[in-house]
Amino acid sequence: MPHLSRRLLSAGLIAGVLVTGLAAPAAAATKTDKTSTLERKRVDSVPTPKLGWYKCYDYAECATTKLPLDYDQPQGAKTEIALVRIKAKDQKHKLGSLFLNPGGPGGSGTSIALAAPNFLSPALLQKFDVIGVDPRGVANSANVKCFKSVKDQSAVLGQMNVAFPYGKTEEARYVKGAKQLGRACSTTGKPLSGAMSTAEVVRDMDVLRRAVGDKKLTYLGFSYGTAIGQYYANMFPDRFRAIVVDGVLDPEHWVGTKKTANQEQDERLKSADGAYRALREILKRCDKAGEKYCAFAAGDPVQNFEKIAQQLRKKPLVVTDELGDYTITYADFVGGILSDLYDVAAGDYVTQDAAFIQTLLSSSSKAAQATARAGLIARIRANQAKQPGRDFPYDNGFETFAAVDCTDGLHPKDAAAWPALMVKADKRAPYFGRAWGWGTAQCARNTWTVRDEDAYTGPWTRKTAAPVLLVGTQWDPATAYTDAVSASKRLPNSRLLSSTNWGHTSYGTSACATGAIDTYLLKGTLPAKGKLCQGEYQPFREPLADDSATTLRATTAEAHRPPVSGPPMVSTLAGTR
Numbered sequence: 387m388p389h390l391s392r393r394l395l396s397a398g399l400i401a402g403v404l405v406t407g408l409a410a411p412a413a414a415a416t417k418t419d420k421t422s423t424l425e426r427k428r429v430d431s432v433p434t435p436k437l438g439w440y441k442c443y444d445y446a447e448c449a450t451t452k453l454p455l456d457y458d459q460p461q462g463a464k465t466e467i468a469l470v471r472i473k474a475k476d477q478k479h480k481l482g483s484l485f486l487n488p489g490g491p492g493g494s495g496t497s498i499a500l501a502a503p504n505f506l507s508p509a510l511l512q513k514f515d516v517i518g519v520d521p522r523g524v525a526n527s528a529n530v531k532c533f534k535s536v537k538d539q540s541a542v543l544g545q546m547n548v549a550f551p552y553g554k555t556e557e558a559r560y561v562k563g564a565k566q567l568g569r570a571c572s573t574t575g576k577p578l579s580g581a582m583s584t585a586e587v588v589r590d591m592d593v594l595r596r597a598v599g600d601k602k603l604t605y606l607g608f609s610y611g612t613a614i615g616q617y618y619a620n621m622f623p624d625r626f627r628a629i630v631v632d633g634v635l636d637p638e639h640w641v642g643t644k645k646t647a648n649q650e651q652d653e654r655l656k657s658a659d660g661a662y663r664a665l666r667e668i669l670k671r672c673d674k675a676g677e678k679y680c681a682f683a684a685g686d687p688v689q690n691f692e693k694i695a696q697q698l699r700k701k702p703l704v705v706t707d708e709l710g711d712y713t714i715t716y717a718d719f720v721g722g723i724l725s726d727l728y729d730v731a732a733g734d735y736v737t738q739d740a741a742f743i744q745t746l747l748s749s750s751s752k753a754a755q756a757t758a759r760a761g762l763i764a765r766i767r768a769n770q771a772k773q774p775g776r777d778f779p780y781d782n783g784f785e786t787f788a789a790v791d792c793t794d795g796l797h798p799k800d801a802a803a804w805p806a807l808m809v810k811a812d813k814r815a816p817y818f819g820r821a822w823g824w825g826t827a828q829c830a831r832n833t834w835t836v837r838d839e840d841a842y843t844g845p846w847t848r849k850t851a852a853p854v855l856l857v858g859t860q861w862d863p864a865t866a867y868t869d870a871v872s873a874s875k876r877l878p879n880s881r882l883l884s885s886t887n888w889g890h891t892s893y894g895t896s897a898c899a900t901g902a903i904d905t906y907l908l909k910g911t912l913p914a915k916g917k918l919c920q921g922e923y924q925p926f927r928e929p930l931a932d933d934s935a936t937t938l939r940a941t942t943a944e945a946h947r948p949p950v951s952g953p954p955m956v957s958t959l960a961g962t963r
Contacts, residue, residue: 418851418879419623428457428840429589435597439471443500447471451597453522455581457589458840465578467590468526470496471598472503472516482600482627484514484907485591487521489609489633491584492786493951494518494525505894505948507904514604514907519594521587523578524786530582532567532575532785542566543784549721550808550824552699557805561827564801568833571788576836582789585842588617592625602627602852604907608891608950609633609865613640613794615854616873617842623850628910630903632857633891633950634870637846642796650807651795651826658815658822660866661727664888665691665817667861668733668925675926682737682744691740694719695817697747705746707763719743720817727863730895730947732888733925739765792829793838801830818863846876854880855906855913857892857899864890881912887921894947896922 435451442448449471452464474480488498499518503511510516523530533539545563548556571579591614595603603626607615612631619629620637639654646654669687672680682690697703698716705712714722726735738761745758798807804827811819828834854877858870867884874882883902887895894900898919905911 417849419848421622421624425589425621428460429592431460432457432593435593437469437597442470445472445503446500447473448496450526451594453590453593455577456840457586463577465522465581466528467522467594468496468520469594470499470518472499472511474515475512479513480515481513481908482515482602482604483517483595483598484510485517485519485595485603485605487519487605487607487611487614488949488951489607489611490524490787490951491521491610491790492524492783493610494520496520496526498949498951501949507900509904509908515598517594517598519591521582521786521790522590523582523782523789528578529780529782530571530575530578530785530789531780531782532571532579532789533780534574536780538570539780542570549715549717550820552715552717552820554805557808560824561801561804564804564827564830565833567784567788567828568792568801568830568835571785571792571828572834572836575785575789579785579789580793580836580838582786583793583838583841584613584617584790585621585840586838587614587790588621588842591618592622595625603629605629606893606903606907607631608893608948610635610790610951612856612865612873613637616846616877619850619854619877620844620846620848621842623848626850627852628855628907629852630855630857630906632893632903633862633865634856634858634873635865636869636873636876638844638876639869639872641794641843647796648798650798650804650811650823651791651829652811652819652822653807653814655822656815656866656868657864658811658818660861660868661724661818661822661863662815664727664732664861664863665723665736668736671733671926672737678929679926680733680737681741681930687737687740690744694740694743694747698743703743703746705759705762707759712763712766714743717821720821724818724821724863727861727888728890730887730889730921730923731925732861732863737925787825788828788834791826792834793836793841795826795829797826797829797831797834799831801827801833803830846873847878850877850879852879852910853906853912855883855903856880857883857885857903859885859887859890859892859895861886861888862890881915883913883917883919885919885921887919887923888925889947891948891950892919892921896920 437449437451439447439449449469450466452466454460455463455465486498487495495518499516502516520527542563545559551557551560605615612634615629615631616637642654652658669691672683672687677683698719702713702715722739723736726732726739729735742758742762745754749755808820808823811823856870856874858867860867874880885892885899892899893903896919902913
């Protein structure tokens with residue numbers, strides 16, 4: 387029986403103002419740190435690759451190259467890396483290359499580069515060759531494979547095919563699958579599974595920076611891509627001209643410390659806390675706006691949301707139409723709401739979906755039931771159409787996420803500890819503690835045993851030659867705004883730009899946020915300290931349309947969004963960074 391599906395962010399066209407000039411970002415006034423002797427030796431020992439670009443996708447250029455599997459052995463085994471380039475429209479006056487990453491871990495850099503003409507401002511497209519790199523193990527680069535066949539993979543991942551496990555039976559099954567996945571990646575997945583840490587991706591990027599002819603890196607990263615940017619800033623503090631990270635992970639929280647080593651990762655990152663905070667704010671604003679403006683405003687939205695959760699914990703909702711049955715469990719509902727929170731129109735999507743479910747669970751009106759059923763099924767089908775099949779060919783999406791996160795971060799010792807940890811997580815962040823926390827169960831140290839001895843674990847406080855611009859979204863459900871604040875405090879030569887938009891990341895949600903990012907990348911001019919951008923789309927400001935039960939208002943802002951990526955959880959309903 388199908389489940390509700392995660393809504394993928396779509397790319398669209400954003401207007402921009404052409405900014406001319408070849409100005410580079412101003413260097414910090416204080417003494418800056420240098421790339422360490424060890425890192426210089428590692429990357430500079432690799433000859434500059436000769437990229438054999440060829441025309442592809444009608445408007446792009448593609449290339450592949452082979453880079454060291456282990457930078458301590460630059461002449462040893464290699465792994466193939468794929469790149470895409472969209473050439474600057476003004477080649478004569480271009481500033482260089484702009485490297486992009488959409489997040490994940492496991493997001494495709496080549497895919498976001500191909501989408502760049504649809505979401506980057508014309509000014510950036512005019513002045514930069516846009517470069518997308520598929521990180522090692524990912525997408526069009528040589529793939530990590532933890533299983534010998536799709537059959538073997540399906541037998542394991544099938545045990546984890548829920549938004550998140552709820553109840554002892556599901557939890558036991560999920561833990562079993564997580565252990566099998568961790569062991570598979572630690573054996574069959576080698577050697578690549580032990581060479582996919584973020585530090586290795588950053589070393590690759592430094593070599594490729596040289597390969598595309600740039601003396602210094604210019605980078606724009608979203609979501610987990612913000613970790614890549616901050617790793618680069620700390621590992622190569624004198625080798626970039628501009629780094630912007632949007633939707634910020636605090637790298638110390640991502641990796642952990644000796645003190646926090648036994649915490650499940652989201653207890654440090656607090657993605658669940660950010661999601662819960664956003665949900666509460668939406669429900670409160672809905673209540674204040676009233677039924678004319680919000681579909682879920684009848685009664686107390688906070689209490690009514692909890693009532694839905696309680697009913698679904700006891701018994702799933704089965705919705706039927708001429709094509710069959712659709713089962714919606716408690717975990718599906720929470721996962722669907724988390725997906726809604728990723729959207730610029732989060733307020734509308736969350737309250738409309740909650741209203742659909744509430745009506746189907748509680749209303750005695752056949753007409754209201756029919757309208758809600760039609761609306762909900764339309765949403766389910768639209769989302770299912772965006773979900774890739776998992777049968778052929780081999781889909782390594784979950785393995786790429788795990789190979790990075792489990793190698794980068796410190797995680798609890800035993801996957802059997804997760805059920806108790808998730809009870810604690812849900813108390814800290816209701817609904818979403820489990821939704822975020824279960825995603826790393828395969829990283830338990832006694833089953834995920836493959837390691838990268840050259841993974842970078844800090845410090846995160848290097849004094850960089852050029853500033854780093856960090857962009858934090860106050861209602862982000864995936865990378866909590868508190869992480870943007872703490873990360874900016876760690877990095878001495880950085881600037882925090884804040885935004886009140888809804889959804890995950892800020893680029894494309896307002897002229898303010900987009901313009902500030904563009905200006906820094908193009909001119910090196912930072913926004914003022916304490917700058918707060920107002921998201922252009924806010925919920926519940928316009929009366930509901932007559933057909934609002936089945937159709938949500940389109941938002942101009944959503945068409946401007948970058949295609950941000952995250953870990954493709956096995957279920958169709960898990961949240962992603």
